[in-house]
Amino acid sequence: MADIAVHESEPAHEDHGHGHDDGHGAHVTSTGLSNNKLAMWLFLGSECLLFGGLISTYMLYRGRRGDDPGPAQLFDIPLTSVSSFVLLMSSLTMVLAVNAAKRNEHSNTSLWLIVTGLLGALFVGGQVYEFTVFYNEGVGFTTSLFASSFFTLTGFHGVHVAIGVIMLMATAAIAKRGRISGDKAEVVEMVGLYWHFVDVVWVVIFTLVYLIPA
Amino acid sequence: MSAATEHVEHAGHGHNTDEHDPHHTPSDRYFIKVALFLALLTAAETATYWVPLGAFATPSLLLMMVIKFWIIIRIFMHLKYDSKIFGTMFYIGLGLAVFVFCVFLFTFQFFEKFW
Numbered sequence: 001m002a003d004i005a006v007h008e009s010e011p012a013h014e015d016h017g018h019g020h021d022d023g024h025g026a027h028v029t030s031t032g033l034s035n036n037k038l039a040m041w042l043f044l045g046s047e048c049l050l051f052g053g054l055i056s057t058y059m060l061y062r063g064r065r066g067d068d069p070g071p072a073q074l075f076d077i078p079l080t081s082v083s084s085f086v087l088l089m090s091s092l093t094m095v096l097a098v099n100a101a102k103r104n105e106h107s108n109t110s111l112w113l114i115v116t117g118l119l120g121a122l123f124v125g126g127q128v129y130e131f132t133v134f135y136n137e138g139v140g141f142t143t144s145l146f147a148s149s150f151f152t153l154t155g156f157h158g159v160h161v162a163i164g165v166i167m168l169m170a171t172a173a174i175a176k177r178g179r180i181s182g183d184k185a186e187v188v189e190m191v192g193l194y195w196h197f198v199d200v201v202w203v204v205i206f207t208l209v210y211l212i213p214a
Numbered sequence: 215m216s217a218a219t220e221h222v223e224h225a226g227h228g229h230n231t232d233e234h235d236p237h238h239t240p241s242d243r244y245f246i247k248v249a250l251f252l253a254l255l256t257a258a259e260t261a262t263y264w265v266p267l268g269a270f271a272t273p274s275l276l277l278m279m280v281i282k283f284w285i286i287i288r289i290f291m292h293l294k295y296d297s298k299i300f301g302t303m304f305y306i307g308l309g310l311a312v313f314v315f316c317v318f319l320f321t322f323q324f325f326e327k328f329w
Contacts, residue, residue: 033297041300045307052311056318081260088256092249095290096242189292196291200283207279211259212272 040190044197051201054153055208062209064145069137071146075210076130083126084206087161090119091199094192101188106178109188113172116195120165127158150209157205160198167191240289248289255282 029035062071097112131151134140141151171191174180180187259278262271288294293301319325 031299033299037296037300038303041303042307045304045310048304048307048311049314052315056315059319060322060324077260077263081256081263084256084260085253088252089249091252091286091290092245095245099239099242099245102239193291196286200286200291203279203282203286207259207275211262211275 034186036186036190037193040193044193047197047201051153051156051204054149054156055204058149058153058209061145061149065147066144068144068147069139071210072213074134074137074139076133077210079126079130080206080210083123084202086119086126087123087199087202090116090123091196093119094195098188098192101175101180101185104185106175106180109180110172110176113168113175113188113191117165117168117172120161120168120195124158124161124165127154127161131155153205153209157198157201160201164191164195164198167194239295245290248285252282252285 031038093112093116097109097116100108100112131154134147139147141148168191171180171188175188255278259275262275267274287304293304
């Protein structure tokens, strides 16, 4: 989608008709919308296909484990529930960071981003602990089709969370220096969209993988 | 956290606050209320592990999952307030994923055991 040439050095136009500057994007676009945001939503739509494939593969293979331990023996629902709660609360702190960025409150933005990152790191820590317990129970990546599909699904999600934590910490550092303001506040929103998507995928995984009995 | 009013708007913009106004941003307090509701739903989901619901367990879990999913994408991800084009981008991917993988699971006779 072609941008209409508007340079950052030029003052933002207060045109509320077509092609207006929304106050967050540096460029005025032919749609009047942020191309970055459009691309992010397109990316998240494509991620649905990735996780859809992984979830449906797990659903198909979750009973294929022979005499090895299965979900009923392995899953620690109280621990996973706490992890889910932690990730859910990180979504709250993320929207608070986005709101703070929109109000140009640099220190609050940085603070909420760091809190979100720490909650995300706590979630990843819980997942590492869970994987370690499974491994000690004798269930490794190649033990059975159930184990392979489970580790692939939750591992991919964990990697997404870990990448999100890195993005959050980097954004927090930039916000702390006051470099995210005005037309750059959209950066926090982009990271937020990614983070909420990671949360929403976990909402599905938590129900379909952990709570619904095989 | 600064004092929150029900609706926060950008400085210098006096737009109305209808659903698809991209400048409309709910307050911190509103997001906290939504998060509390989501936490309650998570607690209810978790409770089904200890409270046997029999045949109602799976449908109720699926319903709560869909409600949580919908609230997060509509409110936390701002689809309710943003341009419909953003939602369309996402719903196309989501719809395609649900369709393709339902067909995939039907092909492998996954749903046969449920009826």
